[in-house]
Amino acid sequence: MTSQDHLSKEQRRTLASQLQTHLEDALRSRATQAQGRSQAELAREELMQDADDASQRAGAHEVDARLADLGSAELDALSAALQRIHGVGYGICADCQTPIPFERLSVEPQALRCTACQTLHERKGAAAVAAHPAAAR
Secondary structure (H helix, E strand, O other): OOHHHOOOHHHHHHHHHHHHHHHHHHHHHHHHHHHHHHHHHHHHHHHHHHHOOHHHHHHHHHHHHHHHHHHHHHHHHHHHHHHHOOOOOOOEOOOOOOEOOHHHHHHOOOOOOOHHHHHHHHHHHHHHHHHOHHHHO
């Protein structure tokens, strides 16, 4: 078995089903958050009109924007994984080119990296943020 065919057809079908379910759940969650956020924003705006605290308002908007960015990134990752699931590159680590174990993909079917490379990737990201915290904003 080569690294390109380390997943069986049945495993790919299982993962595709999981990806589809995760994508649908993320879309539902995003729609629910959008409805809830609009109600929360109305309430916040009412409070802000009384308090008129610009720094607090800016902080609340930054939190909302970051949550929206995270939701968009998750949707993008799930959609991209669904598009590539039947190709030869799905389930191959983007960094070291080794097969990502089915067990890892079962937990995170949109994973781009094996556990070791993902850990290194996250450490590099954390180090970059620590070195330049303003750049993370």
